[in-house]
Amino acid sequence: MARVIGEVMTRDVVEAHRETPFKDVVRLLDQHRISGLPVVDDDDKVIGVISETDLIHHRIVRPVRLAARRFSLSPLRLSTRRAAAVPHTRTAQELMSSPAVTVHPEQRIADAARVMERHGVERLPVVDEEDRLIGIATRRDLLRIFLRTDDEIRREVLGTAVARLPRVSARGVAVSVRDGVVALQGAVEQRTDILLAVRLTYRVDGVAGVVNGLNIRATPGSAGPPSSQAEPGDGHH
Template sequence: MTSTPYTVADVMTRKVIAVTPSTGFKDIAAAMKRWKVTALPVIEGEGRVVGLVSEADLLPKEEFHESGPGLIEQMRRLGETAKAGSTQAEGLMTSPAVTIRPDATLPRAARLMADRHIKRLPVVDADGTLQGIVSRADLLKVFLRTDEDLASEIRHTVVERLFPLSHKSVAVTVDQGIATTGQVRTAT
């Protein structure tokens, strides 16, 4: 077990489908359907992330398909009406992309997603090169550990540190993800 907090690198998806700024609307929609994803990082050069295109970025094209917005609506929703007329990722994407580093903790990633109201983060190295992607579902993976795995981690990261000489006499029980007992047995 690890004695440090879980990081984005521990739970992120490493194989990521990405597009370039010149990728067309239909190719983006087809890639999302084929790979069963709801967003794609937009990369250029050697994989540097320049944006993210999501289903939400594609929807204005359908929304304004039958009739364009009136002048007041256009002014109020400039970004969305511009996206409705775009045919390539560079005009559809949200840029700059909100990204995170692989060594960031899971609470940091969760806070960033909550603060920015986003569902996923491209994971980049110091140069901004795509390393993976982390979603809200990925952040929840740590809660899928077995009770025995959790008990083992508590014994190793907490009990052994607090009771280096007597850690074997400390009972730890985990039930449905909750440490329910931690009892020190004293010698009589």
């Protein structure tokens, strides 16, 4: 069975609040050796996320732009001394990226990994049905799942994807795995069994790809297995 975020998330979350000062945010990141943290309101609902990138952007880029506007200069022409003289952003609410990209504990790990990739984030706050913070999942947490051995993946494919096929079809399926790519070989009873086997295999954590070598078993008296390309109604009368 595919694993879910609730199984790998960290429940002891380092967090900031709206009014947390810049220096305290930096101190939290350094003390806990993390590269980002969620920001919550007084009801523990996630309102944003702060990353090291956010801190660098607000501590350096934004002051330079503000000072450049003040002195009618381009950022490149503004001296470091003048930039340093401009007041810096001071609270977590001003530093954070918002709205936060979040996930729920029952979401599949593979789906969460796609969310991370799509939004270009390194961590996902995990929230309950009321959007309250209950954990956090990092890219490292998710990668541990995708570093499963080929033997582990093969056993799960056999125990879930193949096992859910009709008994006659399941007996005809052989599974091999190399570098996370699953090869399905053999003959099954129906086209729908092929589609089901491929779909369920893709849902197994750690599967990087599926090579479909399944075909439809020949029936007694037929010249051979029906082509997997044939559609109902094809052929000559």
